[in-house]
Amino acid sequence: MRRSASVSTSLWFVALAVVCAFFADLTISAHDPWGELARLFSGLLTPDLTRTDYLAEALVRTLAFAFVGVGLGAASGFALAMVFGSRIVRTFCAFIRAIHELFWALIFLQFFGLHPLTGVLAIAIPYAGVFGKVYAEILEETDPQPRDTLPFGTGKIIALLYTRVSQAWPQLVTYTSYRLECGLRSSAVLGFVGMPTLGFYLESAFAQGHYSAVGALLLLFYVLITTLRLWVRPKLVPLYLMVAPFLLGSGLPIRWQNVTRFFTEDIVPAPLRGGEGWSELGPWLVELLSTEALPGIWNTLVLTQIALVLTGVLTLLLYPLGSRHFTNRLTGPLGHTVLVVLRSTPEYLLAFILLQLWGPSMLPAVIALAVHNSGIIGHLIGRRSNDVTLRPDAPTGIERYAYELTPRLYGPFLAFLFYRWEIIMRETAILGILGIATLGFYVDSAIQEIRFDRAMVLILITALLNIGVDILARWLRARLRLKHTAQSEP
Amino acid sequence: MLGRIAFCLTLCLVALGASAQTFVFTAIPDEDETRLRERFQAVADYLQEELDVDVRFVPVKSYAAAVSAFRNDQVQLAWFGGLSGVQARARVPGSQALAQGAEDAEFVTYFIAHKSTGLKPGSGLTEELKGMTFTFGSKGSTSGRLMPEYYLRKTYDAAPEEVFDKVGFSGNHSRTASLVATGAYQLGALNYTVWENEVEAGNIDTDEVNVIWETPPYPDYQWTIRGDVDERFGKGFTDKVRKALLNMDDPKLLESFPRSKFIPADNSDYAIIEDVAKQIGLIDE
Numbered sequence: 220m221r222r223s224a225s226v227s228t229s230l231w232f233v234a235l236a237v238v239c240a241f242f243a244d245l246t247i248s249a250h251d252p253w254g255e256l257a258r259l260f261s262g263l264l265t266p267d268l269t270r271t272d273y274l275a276e277a278l279v280r281t282l283a284f285a286f287v288g289v290g291l292g293a294a295s296g297f298a299l300a301m302v303f304g305s306r307i308v309r310t311f312c313a314f315i316r317a318i319h320e321l322f323w324a325l326i327f328l329q330f331f332g333l334h335p336l337t338g339v340l341a342i343a344i345p346y347a348g349v350f351g352k353v354y355a356e357i358l359e360e361t362d363p364q365p366r367d368t369l370p371f372g373t374g375k376i377i378a379l380l381y382t383r384v385s386q387a388w389p390q391l392v393t394y395t396s397y398r399l400e401c402g403l404r405s406s407a408v409l410g411f412v413g414m415p416t417l418g419f420y421l422e423s424a425f426a427q428g429h430y431s432a433v434g435a436l437l438l439l440f441y442v443l444i445t446t447l448r449l450w451v452r453p454k455l456v457p458l459y460l461m462v463a464p465f466l467l468g469s470g471l472p473i474r475w476q477n478v479t480r481f482f483t484e485d486i487v488p489a490p491l492r493g494g495e496g497w498s499e500l501g502p503w504l505v506e507l508l509s510t511e512a513l514p515g516i517w518n519t520l521v522l523t524q525i526a527l528v529l530t531g532v533l534t535l536l537l538y539p540l541g542s543r544h545f546t547n548r549l550t551g552p553l554g555h556t557v558l559v560v561l562r563s564t565p566e567y568l569l570a571f572i573l574l575q576l577w578g579p580s581m582l583p584a585v586i587a588l589a590v591h592n593s594g595i596i597g598h599l600i601g602r603r604s605n606d607v608t609l610r611p612d613a614p615t616g617i618e619r620y621a622y623e624l625t626p627r628l629y630g631p632f633l634a635f636l637f638y639r640w641e642i643i644m645r646e647t648a649i650l651g652i653l654g655i656a657t658l659g660f661y662v663d664s665a666i667q668e669i670r671f672d673r674a675m676v677l678i679l680i681t682a683l684l685n686i687g688v689d690i691l692a693r694w695l696r697a698r699l700r701l702k703h704t705a706q707s708e709p
Numbered sequence: 710m711l712g713r714i715a716f717c718l719t720l721c722l723v724a725l726g727a728s729a730q731t732f733v734f735t736a737i738p739d740e741d742e743t744r745l746r747e748r749f750q751a752v753a754d755y756l757q758e759e760l761d762v763d764v765r766f767v768p769v770k771s772y773a774a775a776v777s778a779f780r781n782d783q784v785q786l787a788w789f790g791g792l793s794g795v796q797a798r799a800r801v802p803g804s805q806a807l808a809q810g811a812e813d814a815e816f817v818t819y820f821i822a823h824k825s826t827g828l829k830p831g832s833g834l835t836e837e838l839k840g841m842t843f844t845f846g847s848k849g850s851t852s853g854r855l856m857p858e859y860y861l862r863k864t865y866d867a868a869p870e871e872v873f874d875k876v877g878f879s880g881n882h883s884r885t886a887s888l889v890a891t892g893a894y895q896l897g898a899l900n901y902t903v904w905e906n907e908v909e910a911g912n913i914d915t916d917e918v919n920v921i922w923e924t925p926p927y928p929d930y931q932w933t934i935r936g937d938v939d940e941r942f943g944k945g946f947t948d949k950v951r952k953a954l955l956n957m958d959d960p961k962l963l964e965s966f967p968r969s970k971f972i973p974a975d976n977s978d979y980a981i982i983e984d985v986a987k988q989i990g991l992i993d994e
Contacts, residue, residue, distance in 0.1 A: 244875075248842060248875075248892075248893055248894070249891055249892060249893040251891055251892070255891065273746070328774060328777060329777055329781075330781065332777060332778050332781045332783040333767060333769070333774075333778065333783065334783075411770065412770055412771075412774075413768075413769055413770040413771070413774055419770070422742075422770070423742035423745070426742060426880065426881065426883065426884050427742070427883065428887060471733065471767060471778070471783035471784070472783070474781060474782050474783070477780075477781045477782075489993060493993075577893075578888075578893035578894070579875065579877045579893070579894075654877055654878055663848070664848055666773050667771065667772060667773045667847070667848040667849045668773075668848070668849070668991055668992075669773055669776060669777075669796055669800075670993075
């Protein structure tokens with residue numbers, strides 16, 4: 220019964236994606252897409268570090284922004300997790316994490332400008348929302364009994380540290396270090412909007428077709444991510460956290476009157492600011508909704524649906540790479556590496572690359588989202604499959620895949636996929652900045668036209684859309700009785 | 710652990726303070742951004758010598774970021790396009806256009822087409838263009854967005870999205886050239902100086918892509934300075950900056966713009982740009 224509900228839900232999703240594909244523009248318009256791709260690969264094979272000035276600086280800044288941003292996010296997320304029982308806190312967390320870090324950066328750029336605080340807060344704020352939720356869930360799952368053994372009058376914080384936190388410590392550390400990896404990706408991508416991180420130079424090098432410089436920057440980034448475990452040791456983390464703030468660079472000084480101006484003038488809807496009164500606000504909103512928000516929402520939904528289903532398909536194809544039931548001592552590490560490379564490439568970066576190579580359409584975005592996200596889920600499902608014990612006489616090859624493992628893993632697979640749904644949508648919206656007409660495209664246009672009132676309305680709509688999808692996904696998970704715990708979260 | 714984190718936060722906030730009285734300038738990222746810092750650093754060194762204050766160049770990633778930095782007083786001088794200059798001056802009372810390139814008084818936009826379109830050089834904005842794919846440059850560019858959109862609307866009496874099958878924003882002029890050269894877009898519109906620079910540098914194969922039309926001339930790029938610099942850097946500072954810019958004659962420095970020399974300009978030179986921007990709805994009335 221349960222399986223058939225899962226299967227029919229899946230079929231509905233696939234059918235919907237097929238319908239969406241008819242509405243989507245999925246063409247390759249570049250004249251010589253494979254030639255460009257070949258040039259990119261030759262660039263990866265002939266990386267040239269000398270073409271980018273300030274390379275070491277970019278590397279240091281990428282690390283510094285990630286550490287400070289994730290550090291602040293984790294600390295405030297932990298504080299939020301303490302009071303996560305409150306509905307206001309839960310809603311607040313859902314809201315701040317529904318806005319992508321690039322949108323946060325675009326907002327802070329308007330009043331903090333090119334100051335390190337812009338990049339730090341752009342990472343710290345949405346991450347705090349995520350940390351708050353996940354930390355709360357992890358602590359929730361600990362055994363409450365030790366609490367009862369403490370003497371009467373033990374302080375709340377002390378009690379928490381010695382009971383729940385100490386129990387959940389391994390999970391907290393694992394999750395935080397996973398987010399640090401995400402933070403490095405976010406930090407690099409913030410360069411695309413002007414922070415002095417790797418993305419800054421990557422964008423420039425790409426724009427000019429300097430593929431050897433691109434190759435060098437990409438390889439550096441992969442090395443950074445794949446060696447993370449080697450140099451991020453629990454004992455070293457406090458040291459990194461202490462040094463990182465000093466390595467952010469000075470940027471340009473903040474003028475606080477800009478902050479006031481932003482909140483009291485810039486984001487006030489034009490009719491109110493211009494003194495035309497509330498009666499003009501209606502038509503202003505209707506115009507904004509009909510010409511920008513609705514087309515943006517439509518494209519965001521269409522693209523999200525296609526990307527979600529393709530992510531699912533790719534995940535089912537890829538998870539054997541991370542599973543001991545399909546790999547041996549030789550192919551195991553290789554498969555693992557493939558999955559790591561897929562998930563390490565930020566979707567924003569991948570979409571940017573594919574757009575350059577294939578020309579403008581939804582296709583680069585769909586592929587980028589599917590590749591990145593299936594790398595993540597594939598890795599998790601592969602790991603989950605390792606817990607499955609097969610009979611010694613279990614079939615091998617395709618039969619093992621189709622009859623033994625995939626049916627057993629289908630529940631967790633759907634749970635992960637629904638969890639990523641909201642994330643995929645958030646990313647879809649942001650890819651609009653690259654020129655695909657999702658909500659991000661209109662947000663970026665409003666910012667380029669220095670109309671922050673419009674930008675803020677569109678960002679709010681994006682956030683609400685994300686929260687809506689999150690609620691829908693949670694409802695589906697509950698309906699299909701898909702067990703989903705914080706520990707299983709990527 | 711929490712104590713440590715709190716300590717780190719304090720350090721973080723301390724580290725974020727600081728800075729002295731430095732004269733900072735920026736430029737809109739309209740073309741080749743690689744080595745932009747290096748090239749403009751030479752201009753910064755020149756200005757530092759002429760003005761006798763610390764001068765710093767800061768690169769930005771978008772036209773809007775240049776305008777924001779100027780408005781937020783994080784930069785005091787900027788090399789703007791026509792539209793970004795108008796946007797910036799409207800938001801900073803007292804700011805003024807100081808100088809423009811000799812080429813900027815009569816700037817034009819080139820419309821270019823990939824050879825697969827079959828369009829002949831100089832064939833103009835004809836009915837044939839309808840239904841093709843087209844790319845602007847940056848959304849905030851004068852020569853890559855504002856003026857071409859204005860002439861497209863004037864010619865076809867419709868929004869670009871209705872004239873063309875697909876309308877994109879490449880991001881900058883060099884990218885427009887390369888996107889049309891690879892055929893990713895059939896048509897594009899860009900700054901003529903960038904086009905000629907790219908052709909001269911051999912980056913563009915003129916067998917693959919050609920100029921089909923050029924707009925009538927309009928005023929474009931200019932140096933704009935904030936109105937409050939005299940208070941902060943001393944009386945007559947604005948005039949000193951103007952003089953330094955107009956006297957810049959080292960070809961190596963001028964190359965980074967690329968301009969032959971700078972000539973005086975003032976705010977009223979750009980009234981036409983403001984007018985056009987209002988007409989196509991890029992600036993509120």
